[in-house]
Amino acid sequence: MLSYQIDTFGKPLAQVIRETPQPQGSEVLLRVGSCGVCHSDVHLQDGYFDMGGGNRLDMARAMQPPRTLGHEIAGTVVAVGPEARGVAVGDRRVVYPWIGCGRCTLCTTGDEQLCNAPQALGVHRDGGFADHVMVPHPRVLLDYDPLPEDQAATLACSGLTAYGALKKIDAPGAGDAVMIIGAGGVGLSGIRLAREMFQRPPIVVELDRSKWDVAREAGAGELIDPSADGALKALVKATGGGVAAAVDFVGAPASFDFGFGALRKGGKLVCVGLFGGATSIVPAMVTMKAVSVVGSYVGSLAEMQELLAIARAGRLPAMPLTAQPLAQASQALDDLRAGRIRGRTILHP
Incomplete structure (x- = not known):
């Protein structure tokens, strides 16, 4: 052996x-x-x-x-x-x-x-x-x-982790947007599954533009470079106040902060990635926006x-x-x- x-x-x-x-x-x-x-x-x-x-x-x-x-x-x-x-x-x-x-x-x-x-x-x-x-x-x-x-x-x-995370999202309404952060192996599984599970193609946030083509092939809708000037503000405006749910398949401080900041009132951030690092959450913002943050493990x-x-x-x-x-x-x-x-x-x- x-x-x-x-x-x-x-x-x-x-x-x-x-x-x-x-x-x-x-x-x-x-x-x-x-x-x-x-x-x-x-x-x-x-x-x-x-x-x-x-x-x-x-x-x-x-x-x-x-x-x-x-x-x-x-x-x-x-x-x-x-x-x-x-x-x-x-x-x-x-x-x-x-x-x-x-x-x-x-x-x-x-x-x-x-x-x-x-x-x-x-x-x-x-x-x-x-x-x-x-x-x-x-x-x-x-x-x-x-x-x-x-x-x-x-x-x-890869598939199971993405599926388990997406199942933690309440079924979004016809006008609600779902955002996926990261188009690596697990993120691509999430994109593929989101097209199957939800009514709209997901918004995909990916820093590495060389991954955008494979993200589109997997079923991504709009693609966003989070490092672009005003990217978060433009996303919140374009979605009428933010996304209903964000799934962070990266798990880095910057990806978590972008996902949290993109939530509309009552939205949900599902944390999946294990890239590493630490970030802070302002408790008052959780309360005033009535958002939830949940973890998902495989x-x-x-x-x-x-x-x-x-x-x-x-x-x-x-x-x-x-x-x-x-x-x-x-x-x-x-x-x-x-x-x-x-x-x-x-x-x-």
């Missing part, structure tokens, strides 16, 4: 060859066909998330190296444990990776992605930057036919099933993808860190 692992935080991934594991109990062994590279993988390789003001969220407590990254996984079942039911050798499946303990209130009410004792693949358990991955139970293996395997893999995080298993139904019905444009061999996993992370990726990079063992 070949894998590329974090051996030491802040260092390139290490190539590891070890005996291929055999599934026990309810476990299922997948031969990985496709694994997406996510921006959170960059933070995990670095070993921290930037909290702003020189503060860091140290990942050493949550993730103990060595660890194989990769949580956007699709592949083929090659072995099943004696207690695994509902899956057979040869089945092609995409993995729901955000696995919880299965016992706490969050898990039993369907929000296992928020579990305080998580078992997420690619974070707390070895993930898909490998030619095989062990999945603890067949319930998290979902049929993706007739989707291409590469596209199906992106739904496990999505539930039920939401992934809903998303797959939309995608399998052919109702989503394809995500722009770049394929690379698994051996280039470290380079793919460096490219993502440097902002050189358009859409999603998929690793192939």
Whole structure:
């Protein structure tokens, strides 16, 4: 079994060859066909998330190296444990990776992605930057036919994160505008889904104009450069007082402030991105504008099933993808860190 692992935080991934594991109990062994590279993988390789003001969220407590990254996984079942039911050798499946303990209130009410004792693949358990991955139970293996395997893999995080965030928006009225901030991998998923879920194409805010073409292809309406003089003021005026909802897929101080400032009275800002940094909120403005700010972290298993139904019905444009061999996993992370990726990079063992 070949894998590329974090051996030491802040260092390139290490190539590891070890005996291929055999599934026990309810476990299922997948031969990985496709694994997406996510921006959170960059933070995990670095070993921290930037909290702003020189503060860091140290990942050493949550993730103990060595660890194989990769949580956007699709592949083929090659072995099943004696207690695994509902899956057979040869089945092609995409993995729901955000696995919880299965016992706490969050898990039993369907929000296992928020579990305080998580078992997420690619974070707390070895993930898909490998030619095989062990999945603890067949319930998290979902049929993706007739989707291409590469596209199906992106739904496990990029697609699911966007879908979970957009579901937190109250259905906008015919005259209401929805704004998406960021046209990276997750932002593009949000744009594609917003066209499916809402009546109007979303306004898209993207600093990097080289991403505007792919944003338009995904279904963006108006595109805005937030660094342009008077951009926020012009947006508020053009929308008759601001947008009904903004989804920040970047998670930087500037993107959060732009999203908050663009809200109309009674609007909602959904925070998704993990870029890093810190900002301030004036409590009086929250009160006087009666706005709400909510967080959204990936999505539930039920939401992934809903998303797959939309995608399998052919109702989503394809995500722009770049394929690379698994051996280039470290380079793919460096490219993502440097902002050189358009859409999603998929690793192939």
